[in-house]
Amino acid sequence: MCISNNFIEQQAYRISEEIRKNSVYRVVGVDASGVSDLSVNQQNDHWNGKDLITKVILEDKDGRLYYVKPDDNGLMFSKGEITYKEYGKRQKKEDLKGISYFFVSIGFIFILMITLLKFLS
Known part of the structure; x- marks a missing residue:
């Protein structure tokens, strides 16, 4: 039986993808452990399941940047719920x-x- 040992990294990646798909803000990049400020296009190419995505960088219409963690609260903020x-x-x-x-x-x-x-x- 094969058990994945990078559950936290996969969970952070999954939620960051949900943020990217459902955000009312523009996603401009992510911060990952070991690598900072990946653009959104580089995120899928770079992610190898070992680097933990620590922040998702969002930008509103006025150009303000918001750094949110890839968790339920970050997802709620990106959807505009809070x-x-x-x-x-x-x-x-x-x-x-x-x-x-x-x-x-x-x-x-x-x-x-x-x-x-x-x-x-």
Whole structure:
């Protein structure tokens, strides 16, 4: 059984493609790990499944650039469902949630280790 080990890269690529197809803004490029500012045409030619697409660069009618992550919030912004300010708030909220989960899990492991040491001693 073959299992793909680059799930995150494939997910980011899939969502960046959805952003490109469904955006109300003009997609001018992407930032990928190891390579920056790929034009949209180069994205398909360059992507080899190993580089993680970290940002999609969008441009509005006035020429303002918006850098969004290839995730659900970035997709919602590119479709015009939320504003860039709301996108920023959602990203901060998700980042804080991820950091909180990390520290809670570290705390749980620490408490578990101390409990096991007392129990086994």
